[in-house]
Amino acid sequence: MKPIFKSFTKKTDIKGIGVDLISVHRIAKLIDHYNFETLTLLFTCSELNYCRSANNSNRAYALSFGIKEAVGKALTTGLVGIDWNEIEVDLTNERPKVFLHGKAEIKAKNLGIRQWLVNWWDLDCHVLAHVIAI
Amino acid sequence: MNIVKSMNTLKEILRELGISPEFIQPNSLLYQDLQLDSTEIVEISLALKRKLGIKVKLETRQDKTLAEVCSLIESAMSKKVGEIS
Numbered sequence: 719m720k721p722i723f724k725s726f727t728k729k730t731d732i733k734g735i736g737v738d739l740i741s742v743h744r745i746a747k748l749i750d751h752y753n754f755e756t757l758t759l760l761f762t763c764s765e766l767n768y769c770r771s772a773n774n775s776n777r778a779y780a781l782s783f784g785i786k787e788a789v790g791k792a793l794t795t796g797l798v799g800i801d802w803n804e805i806e807v808d809l810t811n812e813r814p815k816v817f818l819h820g821k822a823e824i825k826a827k828n829l830g831i832r833q834w835l836v837n838w839w840d841l842d843c844h845v846l847a848h849v850i851a852i
Numbered sequence: 853m854n855i856v857k858s859m860n861t862l863k864e865i866l867r868e869l870g871i872s873p874e875f876i877q878p879n880s881l882l883y884q885d886l887q888l889d890s891t892e893i894v895e896i897s898l899a900l901k902r903k904l905g906i907k908v909k910l911e912t913r914q915d916k917t918l919a920e921v922c923s924l925i926e927s928a929m930s931k932k933v934g935e936i937s
């Protein structure tokens with residue numbers, strides 16, 4: 719994956735940065751333990767449908783989870799006052815995309831965030847997610 | 853659902869997470885005392901949804917005691933009963 723840092727020009731463009739490191743095994747255990755209905759607390763139906771049919775299903779779940787955490791950090795409050803499924807991650811393309819809904823969308827608007835840049839790395843059974851809000 | 857039942861459900865979930873029973877006290881704080889991380893906090897919410905069918909958000913600004921979490925469980929249960937009746 720190409721670096722995303724050339725996508726914006728000025729330092730002042732950055733409204734927030736978030737990073738999260740998540741264990742694929744831990745998320746896999748969690749996913750195995752709960753049914754579709756319960757997991758909608760964390761993921762949207764689109765995310766669940768994509769992740770469970772993905773080639774590397776556990777990594778897709780972990781990446782989605784990690785990006786949500788990273789987005790929460792970039793919004794400065796973590797997941798306080800935001801539902802997990804209000805941050806939606808689209809993994810259908812090489813570069814993940816972030817879509818916000820409800821309280822997460824309002825918070826991002828208040829911070830002047832218009833776009834999310836996402837980068838991620840697969841590190842020895844862990845996924846490192848990095849987001850930049852501009 | 854009374855406070856005792858809420859606490860018993862919460863204790864059961866925490867034991868399933870591998871927390872030693874001696875640390876599971878009403879005044880124990882989730883982060884400071886039980887040293888839970890964000891994934892474990894999420895797992896408590898998921899377990900409450902599965903066991904009781906309620907949505908309890910535990911990502912809050914301030915660390916919560918187990919007694920405070922029980923209050924949240926009871927509020928969510930009351931809301932659920934209100935929605936059904």
